[in-house]
Amino acid sequence: MAQRKKKSKKKVKLELSGWGLFLWGLLFFVLLAWSFVLGILVGRGTIPESFKRLAELKQEVVQLQKRVKDRNPPQSDVLKTPKAEEEKFEFFQKLSVKKEERAVERSSLGSRKSIRSKPSAIASTTLRYTIQVASFNSKEKASALVTRLAKQGVSAYYVMAKTGNGIFYRVQCGDFSSRTQAASQLQEITERTGLKGFVCQRQEPRP
16 A cells, blocks of 8 residues: 555656747747837827727727617616606696686687677667657647648658557657767757757667
8 A cells, every 4th residue: 555655646847948948939039028118109109090099999999888878767766757657647647637727717708798798789879869859648639749740841651559558659860870860859849940849869760
């Protein structure tokens, strides 16, 4: 057993011949020369195109990494943005609802005002005035007075009115939009015909 152990423990010796030493020395010299030449090229700025291309590729890789980071924001930012967008959407939605409510209120007020103003407008357009100079229970008498007034240069007509005392035919003159106009014309008719009439609301003449 002791002899086997002695046999297994053999020393490994690295022996180089003269040719091997020459090759190792040549390789070391080439490496030194190349590093020297590379240093000169770097100092002059005349780096070979391959090295320049490697530097450019490195810069492009860095730029691509930045773009990827910009396109893919952190998860925390991604989670925060939807909430912010929802809050903005809710705010604008509430604002639009308030504007619509105000618009509806304004339109309703405008419609109420227009409804209230319509009766007055209708009344102002339909309310007319005239001058009544006589009233008869006979249609023939009313027609005769109308003819006589026409000869005197006064345009007149008669209307039928039903009252509690029976049917009367009222002789009237003119059609005026205001009581003042009718009153001024009444004075002229009185001076021309001698009839004392009065201003009243106008009715449509009937045959």
